[in-house]
Amino acid sequence: MSRKxxxxxxxxxxxxxxxxxxxxxxLLRDGxxxxxxxxxxxGLKQPQTSKHLKVLSDNGIVEVQAEANRRIxxxxxxxxxxxxxxxxxFQHVMQERFDxxxxxxxxxxxxDK
Amino acid sequence: MSRKxxxxxxxxxxxxxxxxxxxxxxLLRDGxxxxxxxxxxxGLKQPQTSKHLKVLSDNGIVEVQAEANRRIxxxxxxxxxxxxxxxxxFQHVMQERFDxxxxxxxxxxxxDK
DNA sequence: AAGGAATATTCCTGTCAAGGAATATTAGTG
DNA sequence: CACTAATATTCCTTGACAGGAATATTCCTT
Numbered sequence: 001m002s003r004k005x006x007x008x009x010x011x012x013x014x015x016x017x018x019x020x021x022x023x024x025x026x027l028l029r030d031g032x033x034x035x036x037x038x039x040x041x042x043g044l045k046q047p048q049t050s051k052h053l054k055v056l057s058d059n060g061i062v063e064v065q066a067e068a069n070r071r072i073x074x075x076x077x078x079x080x081x082x083x084x085x086x087x088x089x090f091q092h093v094m095q096e097r098f099d100x101x102x103x104x105x106x107x108x109x110x111x112d113k
Numbered sequence: 114m115s116r117k118x119x120x121x122x123x124x125x126x127x128x129x130x131x132x133x134x135x136x137x138x139x140l141l142r143d144g145x146x147x148x149x150x151x152x153x154x155x156g157l158k159q160p161q162t163s164k165h166l167k168v169l170s171d172n173g174i175v176e177v178q179a180e181a182n183r184r185i186x187x188x189x190x191x192x193x194x195x196x197x198x199x200x201x202x203f204q205h206v207m208q209e210r211f212d213x214x215x216x217x218x219x220x221x222x223x224x225d226k
Numbered sequence: 227a228a229g230g231a232a233t234a235t236t237c238c239t240g241t242c243a244a245g246g247a248a249t250a251t252t253a254g255t256g
Numbered sequence: 257c258a259c260t261a262a263t264a265t266t267c268c269t270t271g272a273c274a275g276g277a278a279t280a281t282t283c284c285t286t
Contacts, residue, residue, distance in 0.1 A: 017130035080203045
């Protein structure tokens with residue numbers, strides 16, 4: 001009954017499914033950045049940048065560190081680890097069953113009696 | 114100039130960002146299934162199931178095999194491989210830079226002259 | 227050929243989320 | 257304290273997209 005196969009955290013995926021947010025994440029891969037820097041490098045306006053960062057933050061994908069006036073955003077580990085093990089769970093299972101869908105076809109025939 | 118770091122395929126992520134579609138994908142991890150079986154196991158109606166499968170198919174996440182009346186859907190490899198290498202690109206870089214955002218803080222101060 | 231099963235497609239409607247613009251907030255500086 | 261920089265928040269509008277319901281399509285069986 002207990003499935004040890006990881007069920008992905010929806011929130012992570014939907015947060016990353018927005019193009020600008022994905023760009024932000026890929027940008028932050030190279031290191032922490034302030035809101036202004038992110039906005040600059042991606043050609044976004046400040047308010048929307050803040051909004052996207054809020055979404056990412058609410059989903060635990062990034063974390064903030066206040067430095068005076070500025071807010072420095074950096075990636076968090078966990079979501080990527082989860083994502084990794086989720087993807088891994090496919091790699092394994094899919095390898096095993098590679099291209100022998102013949103079994104399934106047989107089963108189908110059996111069901112038809 | 115040439116970034117060897119993989120840029121994720123947006124389509125994949127946005128396709129997976131819908132709960133029902135993610136469920137379908139996780140279901141298909143255990144093997145190929147027909148539309149009806151998927152609809153049954155997930156408590157979805159047939160039309161919406163077909164629609165979701167079309168999205169997944171258009172994005173190359175699943176592939177179809179016609180068997181008479183039925184359509185058998187199975188996962189494709191490639192999207193998961195891409196996803197894997199994308200996630201990997203984070204694992205590495207983030208490990209390196211773990212918790213030394215001090216450098217960045219120095220840089221910030223320098224900018225302030 | 228007729229009927230039924232499995233699936234796809236169309237049309238409609240409501241919801242939600244992203245962008246724009248303006249404004250609020252916080253911190254540093256003279 | 258006034259001013260500015262950096263960031264967050266609010267309100268509004270518009271577009272995309274998921275679900276519902278009905279219908280179309282394809283294939284099998286008799």
